[in-house]
Structures are given as structure tokens and as C-alpha cells.
Amino acid sequence: MNAHDTHSPMARVLGTQWERLHPTLRVHHRGGSVREVGTMDVEFPRWMAPLLWMLRWLGALVHRAQAQVHTVVDKRSCDGRQSFDRTLTYADGQVLRFNSTWVAEPGGRLVEYVKPWLALELSPVVQGDALHCEGVCFLLGTGRWCVRLSERWLLGHTIIHEQALDAQRYAMDFRMVHPWFGQVFRYAGTFATDATVAERP
Template identity: 45%
Template sequence: MQTILGESWRQLPSALQAHYGDGLTVEHGRMDIEYPRFMQPLFSVLHLLGALVNRSGHDLETVVEKRLAGERQHWHRSIRYADGRTLRFDSYWVAAGEHQLIEFVNPLLGLQMAPHVENGRLHYEGVRFVLKLGQLLLPIPEWLALGHTSIVEEALDERRYRMDFRLHHPLLGQIFRYSGTFSTTAQPVSTLGSDPNRTRTGL
């Protein structure tokens, strides 16, 4: 992220800089996930492809582990529901030209985004979806896929931040949102061990 933002990196509050720190970072927080009920069949299919999650919930215990490996930043997320079931989804990020990145949810499908800093907040705007075939990146316009992605991250103090992810379809309106508050540490705390109730997917 520091490379992608360039000089704008210095405008980020310390909580957001820690969020994208080098090495291993671990974040604990609570998250809400919501989407219209009529979208359930589609999200269940996307879930099988490793994209988005297909279960909503409120005030969900969430752990996010991030680490750099070469030119990739790997994200490992674990969400625990009130019934004890844990859902995990993983992805990895790569730089994509000047001031942009791609988040891949599997080896083929990714979302290209353009982050920028505005009034101390980090904003992401979706650019396009991509299909990776070997060395080729085939563009998929947002309007042909799920719609426009936007993310806002805002520092609350030196360690905590709030994030808000929204997916807005041009015809159906807002079709997906997840938001929450997190605290970042550098301690390798792992809650992602073996769990027979866990479902694995990607976002």
C-alpha cells in the first residue's frame, strides 16, 4: 500500500498505516454483513467460486491476518457466527500499475481497485473485474459483473479503525455491504486452526 499510494501514504493516520504494515499483522474486530434476501442464490453460487460470503450477520467476531510474501499481500479472514460456525475467506493483493491494485479471490478472478487518501481517510473505488488467463488480464466491466465497489477506511484512534465495504449494482442498488471496527497488532495470534464447522471461501 505504501508503494501504491506514494507520497499520499504520509497522510494516513497511524492506525491505517499499521493496518498495512510490513510482516505479519493481526486484527481483531466486530463486523456486520448484509445483503437482500433475494440475492441469496447468487451469493451461494459466488461462494463456490471463492467470491463474497453467503451468510449475513450482526456484530460478528472477526480476525484478519495479513502477511507479505514477495510481491503479494495475503489476507486470511475468519468470521465466527453466534451458532459457533466459523467462516473463513482468503485472498491476495498485487500492485497493478500506477496507484492501483488487484485483489484475487482465486487464481483466475480478481477485482481491480484504485485507492486514494482524502481527509485522512483511505478510499477505494472499483475500476473493473479481471479474468487472469496465463499472463493475460481480460477486463470485465463493472456493469457486466456485480456492480461498483467502494470502500472507506477511517482511523478512530492510534490503533483502531473503521471500514465500510459496499457493492452497488446500477439496476438493483446496494446488493452487498460489510462494515466493522478493528484493532491492529503485530502479534501472531491465530484463531484459524482446524475447525470441522468452518466453510472456506474468498473475498
């Protein structure tokens, strides 16, 4: 790993699998500063809207569906943590933001925090040269008061797949699939990484 990669939670969790990941996805997940620009389709059943409004209040996901939402993601690394600042601009000009922080926790665990006391544990694996992540559980609380909750039965099983398209672009697909209700949320799109920004220390 180079100096940027050692600051990447994903690289630390993947370990020897990191080098098998497509170079475009390594730029996407590397440490340092990266800006990515693309469009996302956001979709969910209408009956999910009230729950998504509540999750939005907690800082998780977005509560408005639309195709081809212009999206900018700014990522920064500091002290082993990687922050994702996502800005979605809808066709009528409304702007929604969804920010989170990834941390490589002890035991090779990747955890995405939306609040210091609310997070999702993920299990990433490299398939071919693509990246596949699945949710393990929700974490509620902090320290010894942290409780692990089944994400599959609460909101649905989280599945994230990322596939490189070329030397600068990749496609991502984030889904939540409930065992009873089927797919309850999805956002998916195509992004381009800014190599110039990515190379800054």
C-alpha cells in the same frame, strides 16, 4: 517508507499519499505480519443469496448475513504480495473464511485476487487521513488471456472506506452498489490492530 512499508502493496500504489494516511491505517496496511480482531455486520438482500453461494464457491465474499460477526484477519507479506486470511465466526458457531491476496501491479494498479484467474482491480486514494477505494473492473483469466469486465454492471460498483478511530482502532465499510438494484452487498465493522504482531519482521 520504512522496511515494512516497502512490502505493502497499498503503500507502493499510494506513493506520496501514503504519508498522509492516518498512522492506524498505515499499521493496518503495512507489510510484515498483522493480526486484527473485530466485529462485522454482513448484510445483503435475500434475493442475492443464490449468487453469493456461487461467489462463495469461487472463494469470494461470504453468503450469510448477520450483525456483529466476530472476525479475525491475519495478514502476511511475501515477495510483494499481501495475503488476507479472514475468519468469521457466527453466533451459532459456524465459521466462514474469505481469503484474498493484494498485489501492486504495473502502472500503479492495486489488484485483489481471490483465485489466480479471478480478481478485482481497485483504485485507492487518501481523503484527509482516511482511505477510499473504488472498484475499476473484474479481471478474468491470466496473462495475455486476461479479460477486463465491468464490475459496476455485473455485481455492482465496489466502494471501500476506512477511517481511523484512535491509535489502534479503525472502521471499515465495504459496499457493492448496482446501478439498477441499489446496494446488493455490504460488510462493515470496527477492528483493532495488534501492534506487537505488526512489528515482527
